[in-house]
Each structure stands twice: as C-alpha cells, then as structure tokens.
Amino acid sequence: MLMRTDPFRDLDRLAQQLLGQSGTWSQPTAMPMDAYREGDHYVIAFDMPGVSPDAIDVDVERNMLTVKAERRPVPKADDVQMELSERPLGVFSRQVTLSDTLDVEHIDADYDAGVLTLRIPIAERAKPRKVEIHVSEGSHRQIKG
Numbered sequence: 001m002l003m004r005t006d007p008f009r010d011l012d013r014l015a016q017q018l019l020g021q022s023g024t025w026s027q028p029t030a031m032p033m034d035a036y037r038e039g040d041h042y043v044i045a046f047d048m049p050g051v052s053p054d055a056i057d058v059d060v061e062r063n064m065l066t067v068k069a070e071r072r073p074v075p076k077a078d079d080v081q082m083e084l085s086e087r088p089l090g091v092f093s094r095q096v097t098l099s100d101t102l103d104v105e106h107i108d109a110d111y112d113a114g115v116l117t118l119r120i121p122i123a124e125r126a127k128p129r130k131v132e133i134h135v136s137e138g139s140h141r142q143i144k145g
Contacts, residue, residue, distance in 0.1 A: 031046050031048055031067070031069065031094050032046070033045060033094060033096075035096075038119075040121060040122050040127065041119045041120060041121055041122065042098075042102055042119075042120045042121075043117060043118070043120075044065075044117070044118045044120070045115050045117045046067055046094060046115065046116040046117075047114065048069045048071070048092060048114060048115070051069045051070070051071050051092075052072070053111050055071070055072065056068070056069045056111065057069070058118070060098075060104050060107065063097060063098040063099070063100060063102070063104060064095060064097055064098070065096045065097075065098055065104075066093070066094075066095050067093065067094050067096075067116065068091065068093045069091070069092045069116075070090065070091050070092070071087070071089050071092065072089065073089050098120065100123075101122060101126030102120045102121070102122060102126075103124075104120065106120075106121050107120050108120075
C-alpha cells in the first residue's frame with residue numbers, strides 16, 4: 001500500500017545520530033513510523049515525542065504524503081544550566097508514496113502522547129466485492145467431458 005521514497009534515508013538518519021547532528025528545514029532528519037491495515041483503513045503512526053502539535057505539518061499532493069515536524073528547544077530561564085542534552089532538536093521529515101487504492105481526500109489525523117496517527121480510508125473501488133452472475137432464461141449450456 002505504500003513505498004518509501006528514499007531507501008538511503010535510514011542510513012543518513014543513523015549517521016546523523018552517531019555524529020550528533022540534528023535536522024534543518026533544508027536537510028530534515030527522518031522520524032520512525034509504523035504502517036498497517038486496520039479494517040477498511042490504512043493507518044500510519046509517526047513517533048514524534050516532545051513535538052508541539054502546532055509544529056507539525058501534514059501535506060498530501062496527489063499520492064505523496066509529507067509529514068514535517070520541528071522539536072524546538074525548551075525555553076531556558078537565566079538560572080538554568082544544561083547538564084546533559086541527548087534529545088535531538090530540529091526538523092524531522094518523512095515522505096511516503098501512497099497507493100492509488102487509498103482515499104487521500106478523507107485522511108483523519110490525531111496527535112496523542114507524542115504519536116501522530118493518520119487514518120486513511122481504503123477507496124471503495126479497491127474493496128473486494130461480489131460480482132453477480134446473470135443467467136439468461138432459455139439458454140442451456142452443456143458441459144462435455
């Protein structure tokens with residue numbers, strides 16, 4: 001149902017973590033995600049703990065889903081001295097190519113406990129359905145074996 005658009009992004013993310021670099025808007029860091037089908041919906045969950053909901057941007061252009069988020073530093077008071085800072089700051093981004101079988105016009109987004117969850121309905125044309133068979137009266141078929 002979806003494809004990663006950049007197979008080398010995970011390698012870049014690992015290198016940035018090892019080198020202690022964070023993302024910028026021109027070169028964002030990837031964010032981890034899960035994707036699965038649940039009934040008549042496709043669900044994609046992005047981990048982004050510590051990100052304010054107003055710093056999240058979700059765009060869809062045709063079948064390309066783009067999620068960007070920015071984890072901003074906590075405002076420091078004059079009497080606060082930072083002893084250790086391991087949580088990455090900066091911009092995180094993920095692009096996912098969605099299948100044509102998904103209804104991108106009706107995406108539902110929810111942000112709870114640091115997880116952005118997108119629920120995308122499966123298009124009616126992609127759902128399995130029974131095909132009714134009509135039998136003409138008076139026609140006979142004989143099967144020979």
